[in-house]
Amino acid sequence: MAMTITEKILAAHVGAEQVCPGEFYFVPVDVAMANDVTAPIAIEQFERTGATEVFDPERVVLVPDHYVPNKDIKAAGQAKFMRDFAHKHNLPFYYEVGRSCVCHCLVPDEGHVVAGDVMVGADSHTCTHGAVGAFATGMGSTDVGVTFALGETWLRVPPSIKFIYSGKPASPWVGGKDYILATIGKVGVAGALYCAMEFTGEAIDALSMPGRFTMCNMAIEAGGKSGIIAHDDTTAAFLDGRGRRPSRVFASDPDAAYRAVHEIDVTDLVPQVACPHLPSNVRPASELGDVTIDQAFIGSCTNGRYEDLKLAADVIRGRQVHPHVRLIVIPASLETYRRCIAEGIDEIFVEAGGVFSTPTCGPCLGGYMGVLAAGETCISTSNRNFEGRMGHLESFVYLANPAITAASAVLGRIGSPDDL
Amino acid sequence: MSKAFKFGDDVNTDAIIPAPFLVTTDPAELGAHAMEGSDQPDFVAKVAEGDVVVAGDNFGCGSSREHAPIALVGAGVSCVIAKSFARIFFRNAINIGLPLLDCAEAADGISAGDEVQVDLATGTITDTTTGGAYHAQPMPDFMQGIFDAGGLVKFAKQRLSKK
Numbered sequence: 001m002a003m004t005i006t007e008k009i010l011a012a013h014v015g016a017e018q019v020c021p022g023e024f025y026f027v028p029v030d031v032a033m034a035n036d037v038t039a040p041i042a043i044e045q046f047e048r049t050g051a052t053e054v055f056d057p058e059r060v061v062l063v064p065d066h067y068v069p070n071k072d073i074k075a076a077g078q079a080k081f082m083r084d085f086a087h088k089h090n091l092p093f094y095y096e097v098g099r100s101c102v103c104h105c106l107v108p109d110e111g112h113v114v115a116g117d118v119m120v121g122a123d124s125h126t127c128t129h130g131a132v133g134a135f136a137t138g139m140g141s142t143d144v145g146v147t148f149a150l151g152e153t154w155l156r157v158p159p160s161i162k163f164i165y166s167g168k169p170a171s172p173w174v175g176g177k178d179y180i181l182a183t184i185g186k187v188g189v190a191g192a193l194y195c196a197m198e199f200t201g202e203a204i205d206a207l208s209m210p211g212r213f214t215m216c217n218m219a220i221e222a223g224g225k226s227g228i229i230a231h232d233d234t235t236a237a238f239l240d241g242r243g244r245r246p247s248r249v250f251a252s253d254p255d256a257a258y259r260a261v262h263e264i265d266v267t268d269l270v271p272q273v274a275c276p277h278l279p280s281n282v283r284p285a286s287e288l289g290d291v292t293i294d295q296a297f298i299g300s301c302t303n304g305r306y307e308d309l310k311l312a313a314d315v316i317r318g319r320q321v322h323p324h325v326r327l328i329v330i331p332a333s334l335e336t337y338r339r340c341i342a343e344g345i346d347e348i349f350v351e352a353g354g355v356f357s358t359p360t361c362g363p364c365l366g367g368y369m370g371v372l373a374a375g376e377t378c379i380s381t382s383n384r385n386f387e388g389r390m391g392h393l394e395s396f397v398y399l400a401n402p403a404i405t406a407a408s409a410v411l412g413r414i415g416s417p418d419d420l
Numbered sequence: 421m422s423k424a425f426k427f428g429d430d431v432n433t434d435a436i437i438p439a440p441f442l443v444t445t446d447p448a449e450l451g452a453h454a455m456e457g458s459d460q461p462d463f464v465a466k467v468a469e470g471d472v473v474v475a476g477d478n479f480g481c482g483s484s485r486e487h488a489p490i491a492l493v494g495a496g497v498s499c500v501i502a503k504s505f506a507r508i509f510f511r512n513a514i515n516i517g518l519p520l521l522d523c524a525e526a527a528d529g530i531s532a533g534d535e536v537q538v539d540l541a542t543g544t545i546t547d548t549t550t551g552g553a554y555h556a557q558p559m560p561d562f563m564q565g566i567f568d569a570g571g572l573v574k575f576a577k578q579r580l581s582k583k
Contacts, residue, residue: 024560024562024563037442037485038484038485038486040445041445041486041487044445045572045573048573048577049573049576049577049580050577050580050581051580066442067443072443074443074444075443077443078443122484122486123483123484124482124483124484124508126484138484138508139484139508139511139512140484140485140486140508140511140512140515140516141484141486142486142512142515142516142571142572142573143511143512143515143572145573146515146572146573146576149576149580150576150579150580150583154562154566156560156562189430189478189481190430190477190478190481190504190506193478193504193506193507194507220508223478223481223506223507225507278430365434365439365483366434366438366439366440367439367440384432384434384482384483386432386434386435386457386482387434387435387457388434388435388438388457389434389439393457393461
């Protein structure tokens with residue numbers, strides 16, 4: 001029987017010849033991850049199961065990223081709770097502040113997830129990791145705490161939805177962020193509820209790994225259980241020298257069954273912006289009219305990788321951030337942070353009048369490092385624009401790609417590099 | 421008897437428990453801020469132990485924070501009736517023991533402030549204000565097994581002892 005890539009990965013893990021959407025299984029997990037916000041509950045629940053040690057210390061990854069360096073005393077307590085647990089259990093993959101970064105960059109960068117894996121993470125954007133050809137899904141803390149104990153998790157096999165992207169974008173400012181925003185705008189925030197979103201087609205084949213991570217990252221914003229892109233030469237090049245285990249390469253059968261198939265031609269796609277207060281409220285940037293901004297944020301697990309910051313720096317180089325705008329640039333990965341410093345990209349932002357910080361999730365979820373006041377508007381390369389997501393309930397968040405966000409920081413309003 | 425509090429579609433976890441409060445795991449502390457990010461920020465002042473949340477599609481979308489169902493339990497909410505639930509919220513609620521009922525008819529039929537009776541065993545929902553009666557889709561057996569064990573932790577404890 002024909003299967004999708006997602007079904008094949010799950011079948012291989014449970015030792016079944018075939019799995020079908022809707023079936024429940026206990027599935028062995030290759031890597032389980034939690035962060036400073038979600039790990040405390042996960043650890044408490046792990047301890048309540050009666051387990052005395054984690055299922056495999058090599059496969060538990062603990063990443064302080066949301067509120068570190070500690071934003072306040074309570075956050076410090078949570079970070080310490082996770083740190084103490086890691087030390088008590090001699091976990092080799094607890095990443096201390098300064099050696100850590102946003103978990104959805106760290107896990108693939110450090111080779112903890114490879115093609116063919118089943119990964120669970122106590123963070124909704126764990127779907128990011130599907131970009132390496134793995135099944136990866138976000139869960140709550142109890143699920144992940146129990147996975148720490150059992151090494152397996154319960155899963156209902158998701159139906160798959162196939163998205164085929166054809167063409168090559170004519171606009172130099174269009175990338176993975178625009179593909180996924182256009183997709184969420186098309187299907188809605190519950191359009192892929194419970195489903196695996198499989199991204200395919202020539203435009204995906206041509207997409208870099210950062211662009212693929214961006215797309216899979218936002219699968220959850222369409223309600224998806226996972227996003228996945230099959231392993232190819234681009235994936236192999238990324239995993240080469242990183243992967244801690246050999247990849248297992250799966251691909252969907254041509255006659256596999258899908259709940260739906262969507263075809264999206266990116267040739268004429270223009271930069272997309274998700275307007276307040278839903279990621280599905282998507283419009284072409286050029287049609288927004290005069291939207292003045294108070295803050296521009298470039299970073300997050302969605303668009304905080306080297307390619308993103310380099311693109312933003314190329315737009316900003318030699319220009320000044322608008323006098324009424326705060327530009328906040330936060331590399332999401334340690335590799336990006338180091339490379340930006342080595343190549344002087346940090347200086348471009350700083351000389352333009354922006355902020356350049358160490359990796360953290362910080363402002364994306366209104367944590368710190370750029371919380372919005374009532375009435376303020378931010379353009380952000382992140383993933384969510386719910387009411388209050390980045391601060392006050394009466395603030396406004398527009399989601400866009402790094403080029404649009406960088407250009408907007410200079411313009412003082414939402415616009416494109418072509419407007420500079 | 422439980423009072424119904426009504427919400428719309430796509431109620432997200434930032435609305436259920438805003439991120440600044442994610443610095444504790446205590447149900448009472450989280451419960452004190454339940455729904456503070458929603459269109460009814462005074463929810464906690466009005467809700468009483470055993471009351472019911474009734475919502476539209478995709479309830480609990482957004483982040484994976486388990487603090488969201490814990491905050492609702494902490495605020496005294498006895499169950500959530502919705503047209504559909506976001507998947508991570510759904511798992512979290514099952515795992516921590518907050519009952520969820522999938523029932524579009526009830527979500528449409530029940531008005532804010534109605535008195536509601538819920539029989540979890542049968543999935544029967546009665547609106548005693550209007551006399552409306554509804555039947556929620558039963559939970560799949562697999563999930564019911566986790567719920568019946570007293571939540572995922574107790575379920576895991578049993579599974580671990582058999583290993």
